[in-house]
Amino acid sequence: MTFYTALVIMGLLGLTLGAIVGVFVKLFKVEQDNRVELALELLPGANCGGCGRAGCADFARALAAGEVTPGNCPVSSVEQRAAIAMALGIDAGPIEMQQAVVCCRADIGAEEMNYNGVQDCNAANLVAGGPTTCRYGCLGLGSCARVCPFGAIEIVGRVAVVHPELCTGCKQCAKVCPRNVIKMVPANANIHIYCNSPEKAAIKRSLCAAGCIGCRKCEKLLPGKIKFDGMLAQIDYDSPDAITQEDIEKCNCPVHGIMSEKERYAVAKNAASGGKRA
Amino acid sequence: MKSSRNVMTFAGGIHPHGDGKSLTCYTPVQNAPLLDKYFVILAQNAGKPPIPVVKKGDRVKKYQLLAAADGAVSANLHSPTSGIVSNIRDIQGTHGVPTSAIEISADGLDEADSPFAPIPDWRHADVDILKQRVIEAGIVGMGGASFPTHVKLSPPEGKSVDTLILNGAECEPYLTADHRLMQEFPEKVIRGAAILGRILNIGNIFVGVEINKLDAIAALEHYAGDYGVKIAYLRVRYPQGSEKQLINAITGRTVRSGTLPMDSGCIVQNVATCAALDDAVTLGIPSVERIVTVTGEVVVKPGNFKLKIGTPALEAVRFAGGITEEPGKLVFGGPMMGFAQRSFQVPVCKNTSGILLIPQKQAYNFESSGCIHCGRCVQGCPMNLVPCLLSTAIEAGRFDLAAENHIMDCMECGSCAYVCPDHRPLIQNVRHAKAELRKQMNASKEK
Amino acid sequence: MKYLELTVGAVLVYNFVLSRFLGICPFLGVSKRLSTAMGMSGAVIFVMALASCITSAISNYLLEFTIAGTVIKLDFLRILLFILVIAALVQLLEIMMQKLTPSLYRALGIYLPLITTNCAVLGAATINAESGRNVLDSTIFGAFSGVGFALALLLFSSIRERLELAVPPKAFEGTPIALITAGILAMAFTGFAGLC
């Protein structure tokens, strides 16, 4: 008897509640796009904001809505981008990978200025133009390191250095830097010119011993690999013939401004441990 | 007798102890000797910098036009002395970044040649002629913002202005330039105010002066009646000289957030601006020099000097007898809102009211270990904000939270950082956040 | 007086989160923002009040009755039925919220359907059944238990919003510091012991 009563009660209650829920589902129907979920699953999920949207979920919505292409996510790998494009049936967009480079060697070239205040690059840059002698150099207060979602930037001594193996090219650091000293370069390049100042050679030389003095020696010796933008030498990353270690030795830059990422890190470490300049 | 006067003030604010005014407020204004070189920075006004009309090698006379205004929000620039334009190049500006300047090598004759004539009969002169004179003479707000004065004098259609307020509060510690100006040249100030009143067609003119300048008040009162100007006595309180606070104290009106004083029917002008305007109208000379307080504990003979625009800070310090010890900071303007400079080569501009040298032991004044929510900044804030919360939010990168808490209303008067027992860099944080928020706003506008 | 005791007891003295330690999952999960915490609070109050009402009716009238002289006791069905009711209620709420407040729906995320397994709701229903309260008392108790949950969540989320601006040592960032705060909050609540 108990058994049957229980059965009846359970059954009735279940049916009633089920019916009510069913009615509600009909009443409050919401259309959903399952492509958003799909895209979200395929995205890296770092929520770095490198795409300029509020996290991966927002980017996924924009993807489904056709506002962006998978290539707008700077963090995803080439394979991921292709997978997303295929899953959503859209164009993949630009898929070349990038990385960040801090183009400054103020740690070994320039004097430090006295500064008292907020330890943040953007805040410091507002105080009389920033506490560095060079207006284009790295402030070294670590705003980029704090904003990097991947922990790829280290402040060595007074200057930020990017660890290329950790960098995903999300551009967050380049966006936050008040001096625009962080450049986005192709991920496979590993030799760079570490100066960012377009100023005249005389001014530059009075401020920093490591700044490019614009002697154009490298341009002459390595035509096509190095180009000049005003007074500042720059590596032509689009050149089909990539710059090599031998090239660096060949042109023998008077301020040793051209170097590989590895060497740059070693130099910075050495300068930081060897005590600051007086 | 003082108590019978109606002393006006506002809510909040601070009273800096030992305001350092006694260093300079008793000594008369001195004229500075002529220098070899002057560096006239082009961007001396808020808005667009004027365009040079002279070129390298030109011979110029004193008062000759050096650069002409570029558009409506810009101001003419005139030569401070006679000589040769030896260069036009980038020099260290007052905001730390290199800026274009005209270098003039003085010939020592100081030969004057004003481009315009005096208007002695200004009471009956055409208003448009007076207005034109303000533009010609390159008058800008000399209190600090250096906003071209003629812009303020043409209220847009539909906005009626009924009160003109002269800002003689000089609430910044250490500065006494306006004090000495009002005391030694009261008629210039009052007459300048009357001319402004005529241009704007306003009879209701106040000069607001803090009651720690009784000698200046007495001097002003001597002339006030003749020109129909009223003196408003202000309580000694920082920032009494802030536009919004001044209007609130004198008229009782509240300038709403995001609006201009004009929207509340008021126009505020600095007393030094009025004196410059009086010079331009009654003497027919443009704005090429100003009274600057050169002061600080490490200065040998602090005082007020009539300096030509373009005088480097180093020379100003030389006039003041040099220093007793190497200073830890060079500040243009007052200690509360002034800007620290990178070098002593920075020249005096039209808005440089003071050159302040701060001893080394006071130079590192920001060292924070953590906000203890004491609420002193909240009591001190004249804008009724919560600076400690703003600053904490900014340090955590929460600019949205700062915006929610009305950070844009902050006028960076520095009262909060002054009273902070933890010596937090509150104002720098605020500036950082404002810059960041403006960037975001522009970005969203572009979208 | 009886209702005062019932309500004060439910809100303060036997606060579900801070005295009985029930419903910790959403307490930690949705307390990062005050606004979402408020939304969650509303949802929980709604579910707790309704669930208490319905489950109390069930336990009072359906679980023990006499048919043709035989007393039928269905106590063993209690938890089963309660969960059924709660799950259905949460489903209703979810469907409604998805339509009416999509942003809150998204902010609450997984914690909304998880109200089903929120032991505070089932706890309230069970406590009601065990103390033999009538339907009105049960509903009041359920509603105010929800209010108690809301109070705890409100306090906690406002503190967490402030903690977000603080710089705790790395090891304590996030959940550890939240749990310590909850502990101290619970300590403060012990002071209400004996009020009723």
Place this chain on the structure above:
Amino acid sequence: MTDVDNDNIKLPTGEKLVLSSSPHLSSGSSLRKIMGGVLLALIPQIAASAWLFGMRALFIIFYTAVCCVAAEALWCKLADKDVWRNISDCSACVTGVLLAMCLPVTVPLYVPPLGAILAIWLAKQVYGGIGNNPFNPALVARVGLLIALPAAMTLWTPSRGMKQTNYPEKQLFYTAENIKKINNGEPLDGVSCATPLGVMKSIEKITDRSFKAEDNFTELDSWEMISRYAVGDRAGCLGETCAPALILGFFILVILNLINWKVPVIFIGTVMLITGTVNAIWPGVSPNPLFHLLNGGLLLGAIFMATDMVTSPITGRGCAVFACGCGILTSVIRLWGNYPEGVSFAILFMNALVPLIDRWCGKRPFGFVPKREKVNAHE
């Protein structure tokens, strides 16, 4: 005019120029000065406790302060923070002295180190150190100890003047043997009695309003008793008994501008108002308000704990709400709760409410316009 010899003028080189944001002046106040001021205000009560409870009181205060400073130093050492800078602001020392103020004189020596760990580590440093803690560290430690070690924390001994007469606190807890001990002048350590609030809790409440024949609390709130409480001659925590010393401390704090005077006044006023009302309506439920004012930690809590800058609201309006809430909760717990004393629980609970109070009792900015109007103003 240039009577100065130009060659002898010393001119700045600008080598040592510091770049920083305005303002370039500071009022000269500092955390250390603030904390020093609080310690100064505590000195009268420290002296009073030494007089009332003997030299062991001084030792306990010193010992607890040292424990707290040591805990702070240890944490900073382990967390790789600047040890000296964290200790030298004296905040740990203030926490230590305030915690000692909440302990009975007979407290076992293992309690203060535990309290220091609770206060400095759990309530302060895990939140990131000074200024970040949402709860008052001293109170967290006190409440934590009270819950964990109720016996050790309520081991009251009679104060100086209580040894002679038979007060109700003694009658309840004194055995004949102990009285003999006192009469023989034997040491009192380990001898316990109750606080007046504890006695109050033990008296059964009578809500019958017609009950007027004999006041339920005559023994507790007669004038004789009140005047005894007023000088602090009663059992209790080290820092809570002597009202004149605490009030002196209050004036020191107010003169040094370290606290908002409204907080203690509103806090105490609310408690007195509520207990006074209850006393007037049901004399059998509550003793008179003076009893509540002078007993328990009300004065200590209101003057030194509720005014803690870190854990109280920022605006004046918020402080008033905060103090009022503290007063209400204190009265409710004292009159109807299980614990005889409600001050610390009340303040701790209100600490939790501070973020909400700050949010809802904010100031209206100068010239603020509500959103709807603002749009028009811009157009």
